[in-house]
Amino acid sequence: GAVVSQHPSWVICKSGTSVKIECRSLDFQATTMFWYRQFPKQSLMLMATSNEGSKATYEQGVEKDKFLINHASLTLSTLTVTSAHPEDSSFYICSTRDSGGATDTQYFGPGTRLTVL
Amino acid sequence: RKEVEQDPGPFNVPEGATVAFNCTYSNSASQSFFWYRQDCRKEPKLLMSVYSSGNEDGRFTAQLNRASQYISLLIRDSKLSDSATYLCVVIHSGGYNKLIFGAGTRLAVHP
Numbered sequence: 240g241a242v243v244s245q246h247p248s249w250v251i252c253k254s255g256t257s258v259k260i261e262c263r264s265l266d267f268q269a270t271t272m273f274w275y276r277q278f279p280k281q282s283l284m285l286m287a288t289s290n291e292g293s294k295a296t297y298e299q300g301v302e303k304d305k306f307l308i309n310h311a312s313l314t315l316s317t318l319t320v321t322s323a324h325p326e327d328s329s330f331y332i333c334s335t336r337d338s339g340g341a342t343d344t345q346y347f348g349p350g351t352r353l354t355v356l
Numbered sequence: 357r358k359e360v361e362q363d364p365g366p367f368n369v370p371e372g373a374t375v376a377f378n379c380t381y382s383n384s385a386s387q388s389f390f391w392y393r394q395d396c397r398k399e400p401k402l403l404m405s406v407y408s409s410g411n412e413d414g415r416f417t418a419q420l421n422r423a424s425q426y427i428s429l430l431i432r433d434s435k436l437s438d439s440a441t442y443l444c445v446v447i448h449s450g451g452y453n454k455l456i457f458g459a460g461t462r463l464a465v466h467p
Contacts, residue, residue: 273454273455275457280364280459281459282358282360282443282457282458282459282460283400283443283455283457284457285454285455285456288454330397332399332400334455336453344402345402345455347399347400347401348399349398349399350397350398350399352397
């Protein structure tokens with residue numbers, strides 16, 4: 240099946256720093272990528288939908304200036320958490336959809352665990 | 357009210373037991389339904405799609421009741437390896453077909 244990678248798998252940073260998370264689609268070209276966040280014992284919450292070559296679409300309540308998304312190529316989307324604070328500590332997961340495949344399935348990356356001190 | 361609601365559990369069952377999870381969704385325009393499995397500190401993985409006619413995959417059976425907006429997952433002959441969190445997921449029509457996740461039901465299978 241399709242493979243989606245994320246880097247880094249975990250990161251610990253000081254409050255106020257910015258953290259960039261990469262999401263790569265390895266097996267197919269992904270025109271659309273999704274970014275989710277999951278707090279402990281809670282559901283995955285969609286943060287934004289990232290489209291190659293255009294601006295991302297953010298969900299209600301997600302600050303676009305804080306969570307910068309860049310989808311510059313068909314295989315790479317990045318999420319930058321700017322001026323991270325402890326409340327941003329969470330599990331960030333990207334997913335891509337293989338619309339060119341036989342089924343419209345979403346494939347998830349392994350996630351990035353962010354801890355802000 | 358959450359769009360997708362699940363009993364958080366945990367369900368603690370012995371090996372070999374049959375266990376059932378339920379899920380309700382609030383948006384009647386939801387068009388696709390899935391069960392995902394998520395292990396601790398890992399990404400969710402698709403377990404199975406859910407169809408109105410009901411579908412089975414080995415020890416797993418999924419049912420959908422559109423009238424009641426209710427989805428179920430039945431696991432027969434539980435294995436230790438079934439221990440995980442099971443996420444109920446729906447897709448609405450329109451837009452980018454966003455996945456809406458429930459918070460999950462935790463299953464612990466013990467010897």
